[in-house]
Amino acid sequence: xxxxxxxxxxxxxxxxxxxxxMLFNTLxxxxxxxxxxxxxxxxxxxxxxxxxxxxxFEAALVQAVNDIFSVxxxxxxxxxxxxxxxxxxxxxxxxxxKIEVFASAVEETFGSVGRLIEIKIIERLHSKYVDFCYxxxxxxxxxxxxxxxxxxxxxxxx
Numbered sequence: 001x002x003x004x005x006x007x008x009x010x011x012x013x014x015x016x017x018x019x020x021x022m023l024f025n026t027l028x029x030x031x032x033x034x035x036x037x038x039x040x041x042x043x044x045x046x047x048x049x050x051x052x053x054x055x056x057f058e059a060a061l062v063q064a065v066n067d068i069f070s071v072x073x074x075x076x077x078x079x080x081x082x083x084x085x086x087x088x089x090x091x092x093x094x095x096x097x098k099i100e101v102f103a104s105a106v107e108e109t110f111g112s113v114g115r116l117i118e119i120k121i122i123e124r125l126h127s128k129y130v131d132f133c134y135x136x137x138x139x140x141x142x143x144x145x146x147x148x149x150x151x152x153x154x155x156x157x158x
Contacts, residue, residue: 055128057154058096061147064124065095065102068117083109096151103143118143125150 055063069077084090088105095102107114122143126132132153134146 057151058093060125060128061096061099061121062093064121064128066092067124068120071120080109096147099147100144115143122146129154 066077069080072080081092084092084102084105088101090098090102090105103118106117110117119141122141125147129150132150134149136142136145
């Protein structure tokens, strides 16, 4: 059997990713299972901390929105951004600072599907910030509440 595992080590200047290749070799003797033998072969990758920087929240939010709109196709995505710009006065890079207006625009433009788009954006953000937990005050998932809470949580950690 072959198994791989990883370990992250953080030093002053580098992030080390230790990759272990483990080979489990089980020997059989006269139809009896003997104790498995384990061979471990570590390999190291070092990344300078300057190269390992977390993406700012604003950029992550814009990227999440862009990724979800991209699913609809490039021409549709550009039409949505054009609509947001002309009707609601929101440019793509202003979405993080105008999150309430953006949410209203998505809900008004797409109707009930707007809520699904917001949920997909939340899922994309959550895949980036997996340690963040959001508990809606009234039990209903709220896009603006989630994004605001995530932003506040990241500012506290910084």
